[in-house]
Amino acid sequence: MKVYNHKKIEKYWQDKWESDGLYTPDVKNSKKPFYNLWMFPYPSGEGLHAGHAFASTGSDIYGRFQKMNGMDVFQPFGYDSFGIHAENYAIKINENPREVIKRTTKNYERQMRSLGHGYDWSRTVTTSDPDYYKWTQWLFLKMWERGLAYKKKAAVNFCPSCKTVLADEQVMTPKAAGKDPKDKNGKVLKNSDDLKVCERCGTVVEKKNLNQWFFKITDYADRLLSGLEKIDWSERVSIAQRNWIGKSKGMIIKFESEMGELEVFTTRPDTLNAVTFLATSKLYKEGEIIKEKIGKFSGKHVTDPLTGRKIPIWDTNYVAPGYGTGIIMGVPTHDERDMEFATKYGIDIVKKDPDKKLWDTIEKKKWGKKHTNFHLRDWLVSRQRYWGAPIPMINCPKCGWVPVAEADLPVKLPEIKDYKPEGTGKGPLANHEEFYKVKCPKCGGGAERETDVMDTFVDSSWYFLRYPSVGAESSKSKAFDPAITKNMLPVDLYFGGAEHSVLHLMYARFVNMVMYDLGLLDHPAQGGPASGWDEPFPKFFAHGLMIKDGAKMSKSRGNVVNPDKYVEKYGADTLRLYLMFMGPMDGYPDFRDSGIEGMDRFLRRVWKIFTGNRDIHIKPNQVDSPKVLSKLHQTIQKVTKDIQEFKYNTAIASLMELVNVLYKEGKFTNTTKEVLVKLIAPFAPHMAEEIWQEVLDQSDSIHIQTWPKWKEEYLKEREAIIIVQVNGKFRGQFVVDAKESTDQKKMVSIAKRDKKVAKWLKGAKPKKEIFIAGKLVNFVV
């Protein structure tokens, strides 16, 4: 028997696949393109961990399955290498981010290659390359052109440790961030859901009034919401997006007061008849957690439009200034919070049933008008940091903000030594005159560049558009080639973590919609089919998260599992199989060393089927025993369906069952062996290839063979097991020829003859007989 040497064999096939261009499809002319995308990672210093391998393998299996189903699978890989995460790491080890990225991406590539994924290594993307960020800057210019980019002073989240502003979406509870909360001096605080911390470092954020660049994502709120209906996404992710957009239909009602008109947003105009006070956000303190509602009578009143009564205005701490109009109508009888407040301060409580007609009345009498409010805020994209794409805008004292000409892109990020953030409200580039002192492109006078850089999420908001065009001639003059894009996009399957539910996935959809509106995608205005798409990810699967010892893997916890050691010891195939077998793809499997041995054992058993061994007695005169034949077809069906539903764990289990049957029966054909190796190919690509080409002596790669099809006629076993129940309790079973098993009369009479069953029937005539063809007889007595 040949010994399977995974170290040599895996490397051999990885190199061969690449030199044969097996995973490099013709993106321009492909007739059956399948864009299989896994969210690109940011290259961290620790390298790839088992959680990455878990997710990427899940994506790879699906891609390989599609390939065997005749699709031209395009599966790219790249690096989200710009931004705060990469930069923070570089600062920590006191190196320039540029140098760190060179090293970490190289390490990622080595690790990724070792897992044997079907990536197209000729088309990778690194967001910190000028080649790439030139187009990120171009994207900014497009936003500006469309009036979707603007700068304004706003109260924004500021991380005192990262010394930069953050988007709303990057601020979360310590638990959600997976970090221990810290104050601005780095002192660890008691963990509490009441704290709002920086996603990256866990430091409690502050609010600062700063002049910042925003993208007007709110213009797209309704489309981002309605678009969710037409895409096939994991339910929990759609729900998270829906909540984040937070559409509320209501009215803005005007109240007359001594100080003029006050506007109030409410979703319940039908409760206007029970309003007893107005509450403002005057005492609200940003960032402070409200433990108790506090209020102070303002001394002022408004007039209730309905009754003409004077009702008091209270300044309170429980109304958020950023939502609606920042003033609410207090309706104690229909809102628990208002009730609590009214009770505490002895404010009137009026009991009146809600009146639907009020919607009309208010509008007719012009007391107010219908208004839809969103939770979604504009996307804050500027960062006072070094490691990002410079914002391509120039501020001229005469002309105001002027965009950099497209021909002058990229605005290169200069190599500087003092790249650490200072927290002055300006980025490190603001210390470099040679960078920011420029001439105004419009009037030629002295002007200054913007010195902030863009948020990482801008980089990652369009990378999927770039991938297929990488290497194309046109990629030098365009962000993405129109013909290639038309052929390859939208993404057929997007595979990624649920933690990106509201961040990346919302931004990417938004940017894609803007590109669509610009006519840059497959848009009717371009002469393309009317099937223009503005959703980039019609199908998205949210995979779970691998944990270790009950917690998310993180360097600070010291529970990061490096896949290298398992690839070294067992090989990539065994590791892949193990990662997939641990549980369902959308679950939270806990990595353990025990268990991987079982996968190693399984693969060795598979190997022995093909290379012969005294452990398996393959009988001569090869035919498939009936048992083998039905099991084989059941397995084809099960594996096919399970892969389609990302239930890889049960797919692998059924492959094991098949192998167990083959060992037991020892009677099967070469055709059966070929089917087995094809079914295993997506999970264990190296061994499958070795068996296919070296043992079975086939000339083409197994990964471009046709996926096996099951035949209905073989699915059924020749014999059927009929279960006999008395009053729904299992009392016996018998085996009959499958053909007879649907004959109710016959089955009932056999069942009655069963000794054990007869005992339970006690000779009495059953009240009722229930018969499920081919499965079960149940007597009710």
Place this chain on the structure above:
RNA sequence: GUCGGAGUGGCGGAAUGGUAGACGCGAAGGCCUUAAGAGCCUUUGUCAUUAUAUGGCGUGGAGGUUCGAAUCCUCUCUCCGACACCA
């Protein structure tokens, strides 16, 4: 607080109205071997008993629907996730 998801052997997990625990890990026994390892073959939810068998119990808990419920319904407990005084 609101919205989601989940609770099944020693462990990871199967089963979405029809034999609960597939498959794997772990454990026990046997074969092989000078030996060890590997491999192969059994057994493995739990309790009772007259023990290769028979029966009871058993999917967080309590009810219900049904001939039949892990699965459907009602209430309840616990854990996890998202959002959060969103008006």
